[in-house]
Amino acid sequence: MKQIVSKEAFNEGLAKLLTEYDIYGPVRHPYRGTHSDTDKIQYQQVHSFDEMEWDEKSQFSPKSAVLPINQLLFYFVEDQWLEASETMRKILVFLRPCDLHGMKRMDEIYLNNGAPDYFYERRRKMIKFVVVGCKETYRNCFCVSMGSNVPEDYDAALNIRDDHFELDIIDEDLAVFAGREADFDIDYVTENTFSIEVPEEVDSQYLAEHDMWREFDSRCIACGRCNYVCPTCTCFDMQDIYYKENEDAGERRRVWGACMVDRYTDIAGGITFRSKYGSRMRFKAMHKIYDFRKRFGYNMCVGCGRCDDACPQYISFSETIEKVGAVMKQKLNEEDPA
Ligand code: SF4
Ligand code: SF4
Incomplete structure (x- = not known):
């Protein structure tokens, strides 16, 4: 369903979704960048669209919403173990087309590269993606050369306009926005500032x-x-943490490698x-x-x-x-x- 949605109606829709979903998007942190006087844009939980930063590329990807940087897998006491719980709430991630293509690669590694990874699959089942169309390319992007510029297989997609959104809802669970029907295509770039040629023949x-x-x-x-x-x-390391009070008890975590x-x-x-x-x-x-x-x-x-x-x-x-x-x-x- 394609519709035009005002900013107010969009935030009202998000407020409805927040009763069931944790929403993740890129957020600007002023003066927290790597160099002095620079900002950091990183994915985290948000409660309204205005909290998200779409004017610049986020330095970090939405990967952390799907594969937590530090994920508790289970607790152990001597020869007993107990599985750590995962969120029972659904998750909605706003992301750019290239990053949605990145999630497809994550799925290949964790779900289709041998037996599915239990902990990844458990969280992944809760996640839906909303693609935010790209009107222009950013510095160092070469998505067109890699064939990841066109948004595909999303649950919803939107174009950001001056005073409204163009919203394409595929997943009916997300059809909570008041608006009027319209016809449009989701934005994507067809050219970056440079292109590269990926070699077909690699020895x-x-x-x-x-x-x-x-x-x-x-x-x-x-x-x-x-x-x-x-x-x-997609790599990670395993860490076993032993509690000080009882050295036979602790927890196993996986952290990004x-x-x-x-x-x-x-x-x-x-x-x-x-x-x-x-x-x-x-x-x-x-x-x-x-x-x-x-x-x-x-x-x-x-x-x-x-x-x-x-x-x-x-x-x-x-x-x-x-x-x-x-x-x-x-x-x-x-x-x-x-
Ligand atoms: S350009 Fe390619 S290798 Fe570099 S961060 Fe993006 S996906 Fe990873
Ligand atoms: S590890 Fe990666 S980011 Fe760090 S210096 Fe080497 S190439 Fe650059």
Whole structure:
């Protein structure tokens, strides 16, 4: 159902949904950014549309609403354990088209990559998505190149206009807004300020030995920011916390992990895989534009550009993809100069 909804009617509709739903959207935190005098825009629970920030790209993705940064799984006492409860309320997440494509990748990893992840599935069943159309591209976005610019498979979608919203409701449970019927398309960008070419042919063995990764050994500082801001990075670590009062009791949590940070690949026996930072960059890049595609048929990276925005060393992931393409072209030319 497509309708025009005034701002007042939209907030009244949200107020109705709030009786059943926890609503998540990007919120601006003034002067809380990484650099002095900068703001931070991060996803969190909101109670009205006015709390959300849509004029700029959020530095963090909506991933935290779906996969909590720190998720309690179960409690244990000696050989007994008790499953931690999950929210009984439904969840509504407002997000951009690229981030909705990112959620599809999260679902692939947690639900379709072998047996479904019990804790992810339990929360995911409660979640619906409202796409907010993009009228213009932001700095470092390359969603068009990654095919993630067009909003698809949403529960509702909206265009933000000066004094009203254009609202497309697909899920009847969300049809609580008073408005008049209208016809429109949800906004999406058809061009970014730059485009990249993702190589079709990728020889991962050849690239594993290639010295293109060595520049990152010294440039990267393994801070992991590129992982934590990424809507498609899905790794986590397990942490067992033992209570001080009774050391046989405690809780198991999973917390976001990051393939770029130290200790991620440590295993028993004191062995560390990919100790060089460039090797970590190779692993991450191959996962985003090759390994995932090999399994699921499309690229993992959605081109949100947040990793480029966040890197303190000005390492550009989009340029890295271009370099992979150039190396592969050079290899093919050497093999077949004609
Ligand atoms: S552009 Fe960077 S942050 Fe965004 S999906 Fe791709 S790898 Fe992740
Ligand atoms: S954000 Fe930049 S410096 Fe930090 S781990 Fe990622 S590539 Fe390395």
